[in-house]
Amino acid sequence: MPDLLIELFSEEIPARMQAAARDSLRRLVTDGLVEAGLTYAGAGAFSTPRRLVLAIEGLSAESRPSRDERKGPRLDAPQQAIEGFLRSTGLALGDLEIRDDKKARVYYAVATRPGRPAAQIVAEVLEGAIRNFPWPKSMRWGAGALRWVRPLHSILCLLHDEAGAQVVPLSVDGIEAGESTRGHRFMAPEAFAVTSFEDYAARLRRARVMLDSAEREAAITQGARNLAFAAGLDLVEDAGLLAEVAGLVEWPVPLLGRIPEAFLGLPAEVLQTSMREHQKFFSARDPKSGRIEGFVTVANIETPDDGATILKGNLKVLAARLSDARFFWENDLRVAKAGMADWAEGLKSVTFQSRLGSQADRIGRVAALAREIAPLVGADPDQAARAAGIAKLDLRSAMVGEFPELQGVMGRYYALAAGEAEAVADAARDHYSPLGPSDAVPSAPVSVAVALADKLDTLTGFWAIDEKPTGSKDPFALRRAALGVIRLVLGNGVRAGLSDLFAKGFGAHQGGQSAGADLLSFFHDRLKVFLRDQGVRHDVIDACLALPGSDDLALLVRRATALAEVLKTEDGANLIQGFKRANNILTQAEARDGVEYSFGADPKFAETEEERALFDALDQADARIAPAMASGDFAAAMAAMAALRGPVDAFFTAVQVNSDNEIVRRNRLNLLSRIRQTCSGVADLARIEG
Incomplete structure (x- = not known):
């Protein structure tokens, strides 16, 4: 069975597109080969800035008849x-x-x-893949009709086995497939022929090309760490930048430089952001002071002077960039020290949303809501309102105008420069958090109050004007805002009814109160997604949502977690079956008789020991469950419910509910109603699946 090697060699492919392009090439080709009747043992896709590569092992020599x-x-x-x-x-x-x-x-x-030879099928499939490749952006060049991300120079397409290599006959817009490729653009630009994937990878390495992006990432990381360590610095890890830089070079050569003394007074976040965004530099910090003092750039070439000329040029550009950042910083500090009044005035003319007013209007709403929330999270109301009042002022700063990702971060620096309390400044930094599922959740009380107020104002505002997420569309990131509220509430154990918080938020929006129930339902859906990722089944959450108090998320999650743990036990799982059997018999009897059996079960009509034992067990369970639920000890309540498993099983084993004696039958049905009532005090077990 032959192996297949494909290389599509072009001008530089943008780094951000390379991972998706690898996946697309593998999918398009392997799916096409399989649909045409070929089989294969394995496939691997690779990329460098100038090439997409696919290696397929164990390809069948021809399709089956x-x-x-x-x-x-x-x-x-x-x-x-x-x-x-x-x-x-x-x-x-x-x-x-x-x-x-x-x-x-x-x-x-x-x-x-009849079966067709692999070469014929490969040619058809590869041409189709090239002509229909799903680049986010593509271009045409010259007089041809082919579109590619950048001009495509050559196609390498080989089938090879023990007998040798065969070029697959293929032509795409005048580009003939062959057996040759090229190495590094500067260090080994000459063309060379290959005979197999192993030969290809080995010859590329000799031609100063690392084919595997993971290998390039590892080489960059190790080289940068070694350079930083030798200089007495620590490398600041940045996975996103690492993946991008690995897509910019074919032969990574890390080089370390020092940041000029004149710029070391800039905040670490400014230095790191400026170097990452403008020059794709990694930052290196002093392990003692935490200051960013160095940088690592990754060259794409080895030079006789060990990169000295490259570093000199980079330092010149870096100095210009950091001079701009220092100018922004110094001007912003002057405004901050003057009280930030200019920024506050400027936000009056910045529209938040056409029907929700300006950013200044929004700040007023968030400040009022933060004051209301503060006592619930142990925060000082005045500090919470003050923090909300200044949290977004940095949006008018020159630094955030240049680097929007620093909003909040710069807000803390400017708040401290303005003489604000540290808790207020921290809240200005933290109020956007958590931004995503992996972002840290603020825990300082003032920060929690302002972060909750910010997100709740967004949600109640957009619900009030009926701008809700639909399907996969969520232009205002309302799902993320709801998840942020959930993580803030659960992460800090905030005991508060969402309905009350919604009412406070809707109070600032005309006509929004009626949307509260719908917004609570939206939160419950987000909570199900959040808990599902933590292993809590949706039906368990539904069973707990059916009880009063479902707008207290912290209480709801504790109840659901306790129920989930009980259901993992043998008693809990078997009790569900007993409960459902009781509920089914009772429901059918009530429908048939036209009455509700919910009162009057009396142990004096019990005819068997199992009936009397169930009466006693229910009395004991009721005595334990009610106070446990009232105090929030859900584990104890669930344990008391699970203890009913044995008496319920024994009852159904020994007793026929539908007795010929009508008095006994009614008494037993009312006893089943007690099972339903007792268990329903903990959760709606009818919603549990299985």
């Missing part, structure tokens, strides 16, 4: 039907087979297709 049969009309069918069948198959009457089919004789069209 196929035989297609199609049943036609009976022999005595109308002539029109027979002629229509012949037209649809493209066959003559004499080409059809006649077979016995039950009580009639029927025409069959049989088409056999």
Whole structure:
């Protein structure tokens, strides 16, 4: 079975597109080969800035012959039907087979297709993949019609086995497939031929090209760490930048430089952001002071002077960039020390949303809501309101104008420069958090109050104007805001009813109160997604949502977690079956009799020890469950419920509910109602699946 090697060699592919392009090439080609009747053992895709590569192992040498049969009309069918069948198959009457089919004789069209050689199929599939490649952006060049992300220079396409290598005959817009490629653009630009993937990878390495992006990432990381360590610094890890830089170089050569003294007074976040965004530099910090004092740039070439000239040029550009950042910083500090009044005034003319007013209007709402929330999280109301009032002022700063990702971060620096309390400044930094599932959750009380107020104002505002997420569309990131509220509430154990918080938020928006129930339902859906990722089943959450107090998320999650743990035990799982059996019998009897059996179960009518034991067990469970639920000790309540498993099982084993004695039957049905009532005090077990 031959192996297949494909290389599509072009001008530089943008780093951000390379991972998706690798996946697309592998999918398009392997899916196409399989659909055409070939099989393969394994496939690996690779990329460098100038090439996409696919290596397929164990490809079948040819597709299997196929035989297609199609049943036609009976022999005595109308002539029109027979002629229509012949037209649809493209066959003559004499080409059809006649077979016995039950009580009639029927025409069959049989088409056999011989197997095709792999080279023929590969050529068809690869041409289709190239012509229909899903680049986010593509271009045409010269006089050809082909579109590619950047001009495509050559196609390498080889089938190889023990007998040797064979070029797959293929031409795409005048580009003929061959067996040659090129190495590094500057250090080994000459073309060379290859005979297999192993030969290809080895010769590329000798030509100063690391084919595997993971290998380039590892080389960059190790080299940068070693350089930083030798200089007495620590490398600041940055996974996103690492992946991007690995897509910019074919032969990574890390180089370390020092940041000029004149810029070391800039905040670490400013230095790191400026170097990452503008020059793709990694930052290196002093492990003692935490200051960013160095940088690592990754060259794409080895030089006789060990990169000295490259570093000199980079330092010149870096100095210019950091001079701009220092100018922004110094001007912003002057505004901050003057009280930030200019920024506050400027936000009056910045629209938050056409129907929700300006950023200044929004700040007023968030400040009022933060004051209301503060006592619930142990924060000082005045500090919470003050923090909310200044948290967004840095949006008018020059630094955030240049680097929007620093909003909040710069807000803390400017708040401290303005003489604000540290808790207020921290809240200005933290109020956007958590931004995503991996972002840290603020825990300082003032920060929690402002972060909650900010997100709740967003949600109640957009619900009030009926701008809700639909399907996959969520232009205002409302799902993320709801998840942020959930993580803030659960992460800090905030005991508060969302309905009350919604009412406070809607109070600032005309006509928004009626949307509260819908917004709570939206939160419950987000909570299900959040808890599902933590292993809590959706039906367990539904069972707890059916009880009062479902707008207290912290309480709800504690109840759901306790129920989930009980259901993992044998008693808990079996009790569900007993509960459902009791509920089914009771529901059927109530429907048949037209009455509700919910009162009057009396142990004096019990005829068996199992009945009397169940009465006693229910009395004990009720005595334990009610106070446990009232105090929030859900584990104890669930344990008391699970303890009913044995008496319930024994009851159903020994007792026939539908007795011939009507008094005994009614008493037993009312006893089943007690099972339902007792368990329903903990959760709606009817919603538990399985």
